[in-house]
Amino acid sequence: MNIIRNPKDVLSGLLFIALALLFGWQTADLPMGTAVRMGPGYFPLVLSGLLGLLGIIVVFNGLRTPGEMPTGIAWRALIIITFSVVFFGFAVRPLGFLPALGVAVFVSTLGSRLFRLQTALIITAVMVVFAWAVFIKGLGLPLPLLGPWLGGY
Known part of the structure; x- marks a missing residue:
């Protein structure tokens, strides 16, 4: 039985997760602040977290629903x-x-x-x-x- 039912979604989700980790790592040296008084690293870190969450959802979807293989780069x-x-x-x-x-x-x-x-x-x-x-x-x-x-x- 093949675990990956939709390779295109799984690859896209893994790319989102990798980019989220990269951008999140890049914000490590910036002051975060709080939700009320955001520092320069707050918003990028939140966006990185949302991108990573989206990646997890897309990977999970790729494991559940059937799909097609990637055909190439646009x-x-x-x-x-x-x-x-x-x-x-x-x-x-x-x-x-x-x-x-x-x-x-x-x-x-x-x-x-x-x-x-x-x-x-x-x-x-x-x-x-x-x-x-x-x-x-x-x-x-x-x-x-x-x-x-x-x-x-």
Whole structure:
């Protein structure tokens, strides 16, 4: 009897767990603080824990439900999403938080084989509003909404 019924899910879950451990280890030297007064290591550690929990759930699902073998690497998606993340990192200061995020999210949707313009625009709008609500309004982070290239700060 084969224990692994869905190798694709098991491999994905193990990748999530490995990344969670790596990112969690990287936060070890940062002060944690408390839930009320978060230190710089608090939020990354919480996200690492959530990623690890998600990995455990995906591995468990891969052991329970049947699935298929991985067929290969989606190079197009990998390159486009990596470019989007790098673009955001370089563009957040000159463009500002919201425009850089909007472009990065929209470009990352191009990585899907199921790309639809209307869906991409909706995803972009929802993510930008969500990020604004969480990071600017909710957490009160001092991120400039528009950068100097767009007339901000």
